[in-house]
Every structure is written in C-alpha cells, then in structure tokens.
Amino acid sequence: xxxxxxxxxxxxxxxxxxxxxxxxxxxxxxxxxxxxxxxxxxxxxxxxxxxxxxxxxxxxxxxxxxxxxxxxxxxxxxxxxxxxxxxxxxxxxxxxxxxxxxxxxxxxxxxxxxxxxxxxxxxxxxxxxxxxxxxxxxxxxxxxxxxxxxxxxxxxxxxxxxxxxxxxxxxxxxxxxxxxxxxxxxxxxxxxxxxxxxxxxxxxxxxxxxxxxxxxxxxxxxxxxxxxxxxxxxxxxxxxxxxxxxxxxxxxxxxxxxxxxxxxxxxxxxxxxxxxxxxxxxxxxxxxxxxxxxxxxxxxx
Amino acid sequence: xxxxxxxxxxxxxxxxxxxxxxxxxxxxxxxxxxxxxxxxxxxxxxxxxxxxxxxxxxxxxxxxxxxxxxxxxxxxxxxxxxxxxxxxxxxxxxxxxxxxxxxxxxxxxxxxxxxxxxxxxxxxxxxxxxxxxxxxxxxxxxxxxxxxxxxxxxxxxxxxxxxxxxxxxxxxxxxxxxxxxxxxxxxxxxxxxxxxxxxxxxxxxxxxxxxxxxxxxxxxxxxxxxxxxxxxxxxxxxxxxxxxxxxxxxxxxxxxxxxxxxxxxxxxxxxxxxxxxxxxxxxxxxxxxxxxxxxxxxxxx
Numbered sequence: 001x002x003x004x005x006x007x008x009x010x011x012x013x014x015x016x017x018x019x020x021x022x023x024x025x026x027x028x029x030x031x032x033x034x035x036x037x038x039x040x041x042x043x044x045x046x047x048x049x050x051x052x053x054x055x056x057x058x059x060x061x062x063x064x065x066x067x068x069x070x071x072x073x074x075x076x077x078x079x080x081x082x083x084x085x086x087x088x089x090x091x092x093x094x095x096x097x098x099x100x101x102x103x104x105x106x107x108x109x110x111x112x113x114x115x116x117x118x119x120x121x122x123x124x125x126x127x128x129x130x131x132x133x134x135x136x137x138x139x140x141x142x143x144x145x146x147x148x149x150x151x152x153x154x155x156x157x158x159x160x161x162x163x164x165x166x167x168x169x170x171x172x173x174x175x176x177x178x179x180x181x182x183x184x185x186x187x188x189x190x191x192x193x194x195x196x197x198x199x200x201x202x203x204x205x206x207x208x209x210x211x212x213x214x215x216x217x218x219x220x221x222x223x224x225x226x227x228x229x230x231x232x233x234x235x236x237x238x239x240x241x242x243x244x245x246x247x248x249x250x251x252x253x254x255x256x257x258x259x260x261x262x263x264x265x266x267x268x269x270x271x272x273x274x275x276x277x278x279x280x281x282x283x284x285x286x287x288x289x290x291x292x293x294x295x296x297x298x299x300x301x
Numbered sequence: 302x303x304x305x306x307x308x309x310x311x312x313x314x315x316x317x318x319x320x321x322x323x324x325x326x327x328x329x330x331x332x333x334x335x336x337x338x339x340x341x342x343x344x345x346x347x348x349x350x351x352x353x354x355x356x357x358x359x360x361x362x363x364x365x366x367x368x369x370x371x372x373x374x375x376x377x378x379x380x381x382x383x384x385x386x387x388x389x390x391x392x393x394x395x396x397x398x399x400x401x402x403x404x405x406x407x408x409x410x411x412x413x414x415x416x417x418x419x420x421x422x423x424x425x426x427x428x429x430x431x432x433x434x435x436x437x438x439x440x441x442x443x444x445x446x447x448x449x450x451x452x453x454x455x456x457x458x459x460x461x462x463x464x465x466x467x468x469x470x471x472x473x474x475x476x477x478x479x480x481x482x483x484x485x486x487x488x489x490x491x492x493x494x495x496x497x498x499x500x501x502x503x504x505x506x507x508x509x510x511x512x513x514x515x516x517x518x519x520x521x522x523x524x525x526x527x528x529x530x531x532x533x534x535x536x537x538x539x540x541x542x543x544x545x546x547x548x549x550x551x552x553x554x555x556x557x558x559x560x561x562x563x564x565x566x567x568x569x570x571x572x573x574x575x576x577x578x579x580x581x582x583x584x585x586x587x588x589x590x591x592x593x594x595x596x597x598x599x600x601x602x
Contacts, residue, residue, distance in 0.1 A: 006598060038597060054598050098594055246583050263585045271595045274575040281582060282547050284564045293399055294572045296339060297307060297355050298599030 006098040007057045007106060008184070009064045012091045013071050014080050014175075016047040021074045026051055028070040034059030038268070047082025048091070052268075057101060061109050064093060065116065068177075072121055077148050077175040085141070087148050088175030092140060094129065095181045098270045099289070106181035107131045114179040118166030121174065124155060125165040128180035133164055140178060148175045183216075186234040186273060187266035188242050190249050191227050194258045200228035203252045207232075207245060214248060215239040227261070237273045243281055271295060307399040308361045308407060309485070310354045313392045314372050315381050317348040322375050327352055329371035335360030339569070348383025349392070353569075358402060362410050365394060366417065369478075373422055378449050378476040386442070388449050389476030393441060395430065396482045399571045400590070407482035408432045415480040419467030422475065425456060426466040429481035434465055441479060449476045487535040487574060488567035489543050491550050492528050495559045501529035504553045508533075508546060515549060516540040528562065538574045544582055572596060 015021045019042075026040050035055035042049035053063050068090045075089035093113065095106035107130050114125040132138045146154055152170045154161040162168045163176065170176055192200060200221030205211050207230070208219040216236030222229045230249055234240055242265065250260055275289045289295055316322045320343075327341050336356035343350035354364050369391045376390035394414065396407035408431050415426040433439045447455055453471045455462045463469045464477065471477055493501060501522030508514040508531070517537030523530045531550055535541055543566065551561055576590045590596055 006595065008594070036598060038594075054594065242579070242583055260584060263583045265579075265583075265585055265588045265592060268592050268594045268597065271572075271575075271593050274572075274579055274593065277582075278543070278566075278575055278578060281578075282543055282564045282566075283561060284566055287566045291566060291569050292572050292575065293309070293339075293355065293569045294307065294596055294599070296569065297337060298595070 005057055005100040005105075006054060007060045007101050007109065008096040008098050009053045009060050009093065009109075010050055010096065011053070011064055011067055011071075011093045012048060012050045012086075013067075013075065014048055014077065014082065014086045014089050014091055015071070015075050016042040016049050016082065017044050022049050024074060025049075025067050025070045029053055029063040029067040032059055032063035032066060035063035037063070043084075045082070046084035047080060048084045048086065054098065057105060057109060060095075061113060065113065068093070068113075068117060069121070072123070072171075072174045076173045078173065080148070085144050085147050086175075087144050087151050088123065088171070088177045089173065090123075090177050091144075092128070092178040093180070096184050097181075098184060099272065103130050103181055103183060110179045110181045114165045114177075117177060117179070118163070121171070122167060123171040123174050124163035124167055124169065124176045126176065126178045127164045128178050129182040131180040136160075137164075143178050151176060183236050183238075184270050184273075186237050186242065186269050188232045188234055188245065188263065189224075189266060190230045190232070190246060190263045191224070191261045192229070192253055192258050193261045194228050195223070195226050196258075197221055197223040197228050199253075199256050199258055200230050202256070203249055204230050204232075206252050207248050214244060217245060219245075228258075237269075237276065241273060241277055241280070243277050306358055306401040306406075307355060308358045308402050308410065309397040309399050310361050310365045310394065311351055311397065312354070312365055312368055312372075312394045313349060313351045313387075314368075314376065315349055315378065315383065315387045315390050315392055316372070316376050317343040317350050317383065318345050323350050325375060326350075326368050326371045330354055330364040330368040333360055333364035333367060336364035338364070344385075346383070347385035348381060349385045349387065355399065358406060358410060361396075362414060366414065369394070369414075369418060370422070373424070373472075373475045377474045379474065381449070386445050386448055387476075388445050388452050389424065389472070389478045390474065391424075391478050392445075393429070393479040394481070397485050398482075399485060400573065404431050404482055404484060411480045411482045415466045415478075418478060418480070419464070422472065423468060424472040424475050425464035425468055425470065425477045427477065427479045428465045429479050430483040432481040437461075438465075444479050452477060484537050484539075485571050485574075487538055487543065487570050489533045489535055489546065489564065490525075490567060491531045491533070491547060491564045492525070492562045493530070493554055493559050494562045495529050496524070496527050497559075498522055498524040498529050500554075500557050500559055501531050503557070504550055505531050505533075507553050508549050515545060518546060520546075529559075538570075538577065542574060542578055542581070544578050 039052040110131040204219035204221040207213040218233040340353040411432040505520035505522040509520040519534040
C-alpha cells in the first residue's frame with residue numbers, strides 16, 4: 001500500500017496591508033500542482049501575513065519557493081513598519097510533518113530551501129528549531145533579536161550572528177530569512193465554569209512544561225467572555241495530546257472546586273492526533289490511521 | 302466549501318471458490334470511475350464473497366450495478382452449495398452512509414437499484430433494514446427464510462413472500478436479491494485479564510441492546526487465545542461509540558474484580574466515529590471533521 005506523504009509549510013511574509021501583494025504571493029504558490037494553499041491570514045497592524053501550504057513534500061517545497069521568490073520581488077523591507085518582530089520580507093518558514101513524514105525529512109526540506117534561497121536570491125538564511133545548527137538558534141526570538149534594523153548592523157559586525165547560508169550581509173530589500181522544521185502545533189482551549197481568571201492562571205502554571213508540567217505544553221490563563229480559559233499550544237501531541245491536558249485540567253479544576261464547561265480545538269489538526277487519542281483512551285495499540293475509511297479512499301485516488 | 306459525499310456498498314455474492322469468477326465481478330466494479338473496490342473477501346466453505354465498494358453515491362451505485370450484472374451472468378444458483386444462508390447469486394446488497402450522506406439518501410439508492418435490477422434483470426428484489434417497506438422485512442434473516450430452495454416455492458405460492466420489486470418468481474439462475482440501507486457497522490473487541498469466559502458472557506449480556514443495555518450494541522462473550530473477550534458490533538456509533546462501550550465494560554469488569562487488557566478495532570471505521578469520540582470526551586461540541594487536515598487536503602484535490 002502506498003503511504004501518502006503530507007507536509008505543511010507556514011511561511012510568514014512582511015506584508016499585511018496590500019491585499020494585492022498578498023494575493024500575488026499566494027497565487028504563485030497555488031500554481032504548483034500537488035500543493036494547496038489551505039489558508040491565508042493577514043494582520044494590518046502587524047503588517048504581516050501567513051500562508052498554510054499543504055501537500056506532498058516536493059510540491060510544498062516548490063510552492064513555498066515560488067511564494068518566496070514572488071515576495072522577494074514585491075516587498076521592500078526599507079519601507080516596512082509593523083508591530084510584529086521581523087527580519088525580512090519572508091520572515092520565517094517552518095516545515096511541519098503531517099502524515100507519513102518524519103521531522104528529519106522536514107529538516108532536510110528546510111536546509112535545501114535555505115541553500116536555494118541563499119544561492120539564487122542572495123538572502124542570508126538562519127536555521128531554527130529542529131533544523132538549527134547551534135543551540136542558541138533553536139529559539140526563533142533569539143534569531144530575530146534586533147529585528148531587520150538591528151540585525152542589519154550585527155550580521156556584518158559580529159561573528160555569532162553570521163547566517164547559516166548565504167552572505168553575511170542583508171539583502172538590500174528582502175533582509176534576512178529564518179527557515180526550519182518543527183512538529184505540528186495544536187491550538188487548544190479549555191473553558192472553566194468560573195469568572196476567576198486567577199484559577200485559569202494557576203492551572204496554566206501547573207500544566208505548562210516550563211514550570212515542570214506536561215511535556216510540549218505551553219499554557220496561559222485568560223478571561224474570555226467572562227469565563228476563565230486555559231489557552232494552550234500543544235507543540236508535540238505525540239507526548240501530550242488534547243486528552244492528556246483535558247484530564248490534567250479537570251483534576252486541577254476539581255481541586256479548586258471548579259469544572260470544565262467545554263473545550264475548543266482551534267484550527268486544523270492532523271488525523272494522527274485523533275488516531276492517537278483513540279489508541280490511548282481505548283487501550284487499542286494496534287489501531288492505525290490506515291483504518292480510517294476516508295484516508296484509504298482518498299489515498300488511492 | 303464543497304462537502305464530499307461518500308457511500309459504501311457491500312454486495313455479497315454466492316461464489317467463494319472460483320477465484321476467476323470473483324475477480325471478474327470485482328473488475329466490473331473497478332472499471333467505474335470515482336468508485337473504489339477497497340476490499341474483496343471470500344470463504345470457500347460458505348461459498349460466498351463480499352466486496353467493499355466506496356466512493357461518491359452515483360459512482361458506487363454504478364459500480365455495484367456492474368458487479369451485479371456480471372455476477373448474474375456467471376453464477377448459477379442451481380449449482381450452488383455452501384454453509385451460509387442465501388437466496389440468490391447476489392444475495393444481499395446494503396448501502397451505507399460514510400460521510401456527508403444521510404441514511405435516507407442510501408435508502409433512495411437501494412430502492413433505485415432494486416427497481417433497476419427487477420426491471421432489467423428480471424430478478425425479484427426484497428427491501429430490508431432502513432429500506433424495508435414492511436416491519437417483517439427489516440431483519441435480513443426473516444427475508445432469507447427458506448433460502449434459495451424454500452423461497453423458490455413460497456414466492457409463487459404465498460402473498461406475504463411476494464417481492465417488493467420484480468416478478469413473484471425466482472430468476473432461473475440468479476434466484477432473488479435483498480437490497481437495503483443500514484448505518485455503518487463498527488466491529489470492536491475488548492479483552493479482559495481473565496480466562497473466565499463466563500465473565501465475558503455476563504458483561505456482554507449487560508451491555509447488549511437486546512437485554513436492555515446500550516443502544517445499537519450487539520455483544521457476545523468468547524474465549525480467544527485463553528483470554529475472555531467481549532466481541533461487539535456497534536450498529537449505530539452516533540448512539541453508542543467505542544468509548545461508550547469501553548467505559549461500560551470497564552465498570553462492569555471492575556465489579557467482577559477484572560480489568561481490560563486492551564481493545565481492538567476490527568477493519569475500517571469512518572472518520573466521523575473518531576471525530577465524535579473527541580467531541581464527546583473533550584466536551585468540544587464545535588469540533589468538526591472539516592478540521593482534520595487530511596480531510597481538507599484530499600477533498601480539494
């Protein structure tokens with residue numbers, strides 16, 4: 001049986017106002033057969049847009065490359081103002097495994113893309129997250145320090161800010177670029193039957209990885225529509241899935257005399273996250289995504 | 302957004318020995334664009350085979366029709382011997398909703414097919430399950446009473462055994478046919494850490510619908526590889542899903558000092574069964590199958 005490979009790429013562009021520019025970038029990606037632009041989001045005050053491109057690894061690579069080339073032609077960083085940190089016209093490009101693909105394969109795609117961008121567009125490229133070549137470049141915020149303006153000076157002056165690929169000098173209009181690979185991120189919120197935001201903040205603090213909680217969990221407590229909400233990013237659902245945080249939050253809530261009213265999965269999730277939930281909650285270790293009818297049907301078309 | 306419709310049809314043929322005949326029937330279905338023969342199973346002692354055909358409603362209808370025509374040409378019921386009850390060359394044909402399709406739509410497909418078979422092939426057709434026109438024909442075993450040999454006499458002699466469509470007389474070689482619609486059936490087994498089959502039988506009796514248990518659950522207790530197993534068919538996962546029976550069995554097992562060791566999903570399940578499990582266990586009522594990346598990707602291709 002042919003196992004279909006699916007990769008996602010979410011390039012972030014430093015353009016969030018001129019709709020015509022965003023459309024042209026997305027159209028460049030759309031022309032590539034086998035890749036699909038699932039979503040385009042933009043924010044005017046951030047002056048930034050992001051595209052979700054999915055499909056087979058080679059098609060997604062090609063579509064992302066085409067979008068990058070178009071953005072390099074159309075965006076001039078010397079004119080760019082916006083609230084969101086950025087170092088280039090194409091600011092950050094993460095490859096994400098969805099199905100039948102390892103994180104290693106995404107690292108290879110990221111490096112291949114970085115080399116191509118450096119060679120053909122003369123843009124300095126930094127590798128981050130799973131593709132990072134140095135520990136101090138794993139974290140995106142560290143790579144982006146000083147932003148376009150500050151990095152423009154440091155890239156030439158300081159050894160430790162030299163790019164992984166390409167010239168140690170900003171591209172005159174496109175600046176620099178960060179390329180890498182990371183696991184699929186699930187955005188998941190749990191709402192409580194209390195208006196006390198402190199409860200949400202306390203529970204978020206207990207479950208987040210940073211303070212010794214669950215692996216791969218980033219969590220914050222908010223008040224949303226008068227209800228306490230724990231808003232999470234699950235950055236490694238193979239380690240901690242939605243049911244894992246739900247159960248932990250339920251337990252912590254009970255300790256505080258509070259209950260879960262409902263939860264929300266925000267945006268898209270890979271099929272594997274659902275399959276894993278079923279496997280774990282039903283103690284069904286042999287259950288596989290290939291047993292889901294829709295997957296079988298579509299894969300064979 | 303275009304919602305893709307998927308129907309499954311599982312025609313059962315009275316041929317389980319001559320591989321070349323089974324292949325020819327399957328090949329007739331395979332020629333129809335938009336339909337896919339996902340699986341062909343056959344059993345020599347039953348002298349019976351069944352095919353799982355999936356795809357869009359019209360394509361599945363057409364593929365099933367082509368397979369029926371071929372089977373009618375190649376199978377002679379006057380020669381047929383086998384352990385499994387049957388009334389015709391194409392014994393029973395259920396249409397099953399998988400995605401974006403109601404049971405009502407499957408009933409319409411079943412009736413349309415029954416009329417076509419009666420008209421063009423002169424085979425008497427009975428409607429069963431959700432397509433049944435009379436309560437005494439809902440149950441397949443009741444429709445098949447007397448089998449090919451017995452029905453051949455009664456169809457002409459007794460008013461209440463007249464078919465829903467076609468002549469009140471068996472087709473000389475193809476006999477009669479049962480066509481209908483039913484919901485998706487999930488085959489699910491739960492294993493216990495005991496060798497006492499009685500425990501499995503007791504729990505099966507508590508949870509099965511027939512004895513006042515969970516709706517849509519058929520259950521039997523067995524001893525499999527020295528372990529007690531509750532073997533189930535979930536005939537309406539919207540009412541009782543895998544997690545529902547798992548929880549009920551866990552509770553009943555605990556009462557008897559026993560635990561679940563693992564469970565097994567047998568064969569294929571529709572994506573919606575997993576989505577529903579997540580929705581229920583996470584209290585996430587807004588979560589929809591359209592949020593599963595693979596579904597979105599494939600639907601747009």
